[in-house]
Amino acid sequence: MNTSKQIVTPKEFLFAVEEDDKLPLDCGRTLRNVTLKYETYGQLDKDKRNAILILHALSGDAHVCGYHSPSDDKPGWWNEMVGPGKPIDTNKYFVICSNVIGGCSGSTGPRSINPETGKPYNLDFPVLTIADMVRAQQRLIEYLEIPELLAVVGGSMGGMQALQWSISYPEMVHSVAAIATTAQLSPQSIAFDWIGRSAIQYDHEFVNGNYDDEFPPEHGLSIARMLAHVTYLSDESMAKKFGRGLQNSNSYTYKFDRDFAVESYLRYQGQRFVERFDANSYLYITKAMDYFDLSALGNGSLTQAFAGARANYLVVSFTSDWLFTTKQSEEIVRALLNNSLEVSFCEIESSYGHDAFLLEIETLGRIVSDFLRNQLMEWRKDECK
Amino acid sequence: MNTSKQIVTPKEFLFAVEEDDKLPLDCGRTLRNVTLKYETYGQLDKDKRNAILILHALSGDAHVCGYHSPSDDKPGWWNEMVGPGKPIDTNKYFVICSNVIGGCSGSTGPRSINPETGKPYNLDFPVLTIADMVRAQQRLIEYLEIPELLAVVGGSMGGMQALQWSISYPEMVHSVAAIATTAQLSPQSIAFDWIGRSAIQYDHEFVNGNYDDEFPPEHGLSIARMLAHVTYLSDESMAKKFGRGLQNSNSYTYKFDRDFAVESYLRYQGQRFVERFDANSYLYITKAMDYFDLSALGNGSLTQAFAGARANYLVVSFTSDWLFTTKQSEEIVRALLNNSLEVSFCEIESSYGHDAFLLEIETLGRIVSDFLRNQLMEWRKDECK
Structure with missing residues (x-):
């Protein structure tokens, strides 16, 4: 200790x-x-x-x-x-x-x-x-x-x-x-927030915000987070950190799971986020930011x-x-x-x-x-x- | 004629x-x-x-x-x-x-x-x-x-x-x-494609690609399209075209539907796209682009x-x-x-x-x-x- x-x-x-x-x-x-x-x-x-x-x-x-x-x-x-x-x-x-x-x-x-x-x-x-x-x-x-x-x-x-x-x-x-x-916020940032909120609201588990604590709209929230996360990085930092590096092998999988390291990273970020953040709060806070002027x-x-x-x-x-x-x-x-x-x-x-x-x-x-x-x-x- | x-x-x-x-x-x-x-x-x-x-x-x-x-x-x-x-x-x-x-x-x-x-x-x-x-x-x-x-x-x-x-x-x-x-593609572009594909694959109607023609994964595909659409525009063109203009009134709605013109535009683009494009094809074509090197x-x-x-x-x-x-x-x-x-x-x-x-x-x-x-x-x- x-x-x-x-x-x-x-x-x-x-x-x-x-x-x-x-x-x-x-x-x-x-x-x-x-x-x-x-x-x-x-x-x-x-x-x-x-x-x-x-x-x-x-x-x-x-x-x-x-x-x-x-x-x-x-x-x-x-x-x-x-x-x-x-x-x-x-x-x-x-x-x-x-x-x-x-x-x-x-x-x-x-x-x-x-x-x-x-x-x-x-x-x-x-x-x-x-x-x-x-x-x-x-x-x-x-x-x-x-x-x-x-x-x-x-x-x-x-x-x-x-x-x-x-x-x-x-x-x-x-x-x-x-x-x-x-x-x-610029219209581009408002657009990204809108897409993130739409992903949450479209989630089957969202139930108009009345979701069960046990079954939150995880997919929608993780989409929103992954998207926001890309806007927090820069093209340059992503190039340095991931480039076009592959996740598990030296060749493409020819499947729709993760191939690239950046895909794996984002999925992880999305999954971690839903464990600590509430989907409704995400709607409210991004909306407050969009309204800020x-x-x-x-x-x-x-x-x-x-x-x-x-x-x-x-x-x-x-x-x-x-x-x-x-x-x-x-x-x-x-x-x-x-x-x-x-x-x-x-x-x-x-x-x-x-x-x-x-x-x-x-x-x-x-x-x-x-x-x-x-x-x-x-x-x-x-x-x- | x-x-x-x-x-x-x-x-x-x-x-x-x-x-x-x-x-x-x-x-x-x-x-x-x-x-x-x-x-x-x-x-x-x-x-x-x-x-x-x-x-x-x-x-x-x-x-x-x-x-x-x-x-x-x-x-x-x-x-x-x-x-x-x-x-x-x-x-x-x-x-x-x-x-x-x-x-x-x-x-x-x-x-x-x-x-x-x-x-x-x-x-x-x-x-x-x-x-x-x-x-x-x-x-x-x-x-x-x-x-x-x-x-x-x-x-x-x-x-x-x-x-x-x-x-x-x-x-x-x-x-x-x-x-x-x-x-x-840069890792940033791969990231956007990944998020778009994830939205499709997470869609309740996707059914691992075996969706019914009558019930395609419209929500996921429209999220993918809206996101891609933002990458086709520029911050500058969005500022010129939409700015922070509001859709229907001069004041905020204090609701989670569309407030800004850019939100309305994107939703429209997403909705039109699902009428003419197939979700599985979206997966395949974006993957081909990601793989291109x-x-x-x-x-x-x-x-x-x-x-x-x-x-x-x-x-x-x-x-x-x-x-x-x-x-x-x-x-x-x-x-x-x-x-x-x-x-x-x-x-x-x-x-x-x-x-x-x-x-x-x-x-x-x-x-x-x-x-x-x-x-x-x-x-x-x-x-x-």
């Missing part, structure tokens, strides 16, 4: 319990009895200026780093990035990682019990937006009595939430690190959308990311600069595609760590003036 | 009828009673030097141009490119368009009757290669008593067949126009693969084609030049993605037309010497 492991205990925040305290949603409906799963690391300073909120991507969860027990051998999803002595140093910062509502990792989502009916919501669960996810997280930060976060940090869908935070709650966000993200908040102008924002920003993209491209990051940067906001922008050279935000930790870590240190230093300096 | 319509009658060529005449295949098996659907346009000159073989892409067929009857209002798939006075001028050239075996457009394929059992082959049909398709076409050209084709022309999978023709039957191919094609014919060297070729080549790529990229075309060009073969290479500026070979007819037509005229002129000049 490795005693040097950083052990963390997941927490749950239950809110919107009272009738007059329900969580309002963009669709016009409300949610009651909302649970948000979260984890915290490190200590909040007396001045409460060292709190960092980390937000996760589509299939992530509140477990950003460390282990859940001494025997746990699977660390959190950004363990190289966050922890004692890591780029987001939990010896220095109080780190909160919050799950999203709509998911399947401990927070209220479509498979939760609807308090009105006593049965799972399934497709009766309201269709959420990224702003709804952030609205729930704001309740958590309020509950933790943190008036202003040093930084809100996220990659991919986490970056969308981080940007949304700075617009929804400008007074609570000192800075934002938005990594491998976008202010709106910051420029709509500014009546079509992204610049206008950030008019009320006051945070300092770090925007990071990766050269081979074709899901959320450098061009999309640059649009964010332009809108921020148009509002005379402080922005650092960095495009990191990488062949890993969208997944680079999880893999290029050496470069990304240095950039994020510097950004956070400067934010904290300047903020405390301002205070002394 | 428009009497100026060019009317064409599809033809069928039945071969490999005798036991000792069976069509050998790369997988080691053979095919008997093979039908190849084809169409011809124009007249073969006395010197038999004006014959052009056109080969189609995945979902194409033998009907390259013209109409099947005076009341027919749907012309062939390359009608702007081929016909009287068109870039591939049927007043001048004798044009043959041959279907592929393995498909579902009139030639022998997985839904054909297996002469050994009297029942449809379905997944007992042998897994084919592009070289097998070409092997069948060679029988057709032999039957038509054409000793050498002026040109073999094809886009996408048709380009693969054209390249293969020049390697399999060098003495029968005077020139090749290989458009928007590749000498081998000319460099394997040269023991890993594409240059070596073309060592026996003697044709003149035109290679055309399109800037926004991310399925079969300019880089992949350049690899072909390099291999041809290494063999001191005559090559013209052209990258056409286009935002249409892979579909550009069907859409950029003005530019492509001029290039192909010039190439063919030069080939014919030089060939006849050689003869006069």
Whole structure:
């Protein structure tokens, strides 16, 4: 047993319990009895200026780093990035990682019990937006009595939430690190999400979302995951990793099972995913991403959308990311600069595609760590003036 | 009724009828009673030097141009490119368009009757290669008593067949126009094909390929088609065509049906496709494309693969084609030049993605037309010497 492991205990925040305290949603409906799963690391300073909120991507969860027990051998999803002595140093910062509502990792989502009916919501669960996810997280930060976060940090869908935070709650966000993200999905990304959701909805076991826990729509969900997975890689990284290598032999099988290593890899990824992710949640979360469009908040102008924002920003993209491209990051940067906001922008050279935000930790870590240190230093300096 | 319509009658060529005449295949098996659907346009000159073989892409067929009857209002798939006075001028050239075996457009394929059992082959049909398709076409050209084709022309999978023709039957191919094609699929393309095939094979109605004609695996096939369709477009063309436009209203539906125009478009494309294409054929043809790897014919060297070729080549790529990229075309060009073969290479500026070979007819037509005229002129000049 490795005693040097950083052990963390997941927490749950239950809110919107009272009738007059329900969580309002963009669709016009409300949610009651909302649970948000979260984890915290490190200590909040007396001045409460060292709190960092980390937000996760589509299939992530509140477990950003460390282990859940001494025997746990699977660390959190950004363990190289966050922890004692890591780029987001939990010896220095109080780190909160919050799950999203709509998911399947401990927070209220479509498979939760609807308090009105006593049965799972399934497709009766309201269709959420990224702003709804952030609205729930704001309740958590309020509950933790943190008036202003040093930084809100996220990659991919986490970056969308981080940007949304700075617009929804400008007074609570000192800075934002938005990594491998976008202010709106391209039609190509919407198309891929649509195909993935269609595969789930077409699955014979889907039963309009009312599937049995024992018989989830595994095939549809694995199709959706395999497709999404290809968009997380790059043509270059796939060429390096698999090429046209064959799985089991030096010759073609002349059958319809797997021939190529890349086919085997994808099938494995699809199969693993269905063990840990819920099909209904997949529908809800991808739909929230498709709906996300910051420029709509500014009546079509992204610049206008950030008019009320006051945070300092770090925007990071990766050269081979074709899901959320450098061009999309640059649009964010332009809108921020148009509002005379402080922005650092960095495009990191990488062949890993969208997944680079999880893999290029050496470069990304240095950039994020510097950004956070400067934010904290300047903020405390301002205070002394 | 428009009497100026060019009317064409599809033809069928039945071969490999005798036991000792069976069509050998790369997988080691053979095919008997093979039908190849084809169409011809124009007249073969006395010197038999004006014959052009056109080969189609995945979902194409033998009907390259013209109409099947005076009341027919749907012309062939390359009608702007081929016909009287068109870039591939049927007043001048004798044009043959041959279907592929393995498909579902009139030639022998997985839904054909297996002469050994009297029942449809379905997944007992042998897994084919592009070289097998070409092997069948060679029988057709032999039957038509054409000793050498002026040109073999094809886009996408048709380009693969054209390249293969020049390697399999060098003495029968005077020139090749290989458009928007590749000498081998990238792992990313193999991945997309795998996901599409998986969607078909996972479909409840698939029944291991033994589906009823009345109940084909429509859902799986439409998923495969929608996915493939995205790879035929470009991010840019999708942005131009759809953007983030909504389908029916100015606001989100907060439901899981179509919100975005691109979703509606894709669903429509998927639905139309299942009406005209067979799921088993989709498996066979995509597998043939995945298996296609000319460099394997040269023991890993594409240059070596073309060592026996003697044709003149035109290679055309399109800037926004991310399925079969300019880089992949350049690899072909390099291999041809290494063999001191005559090559013209052209990258056409286009935002249409892979579909550009069907859409950029003005530019492509001029290039192909010039190439063919030069080939014919030089060939006849050689003869006069």
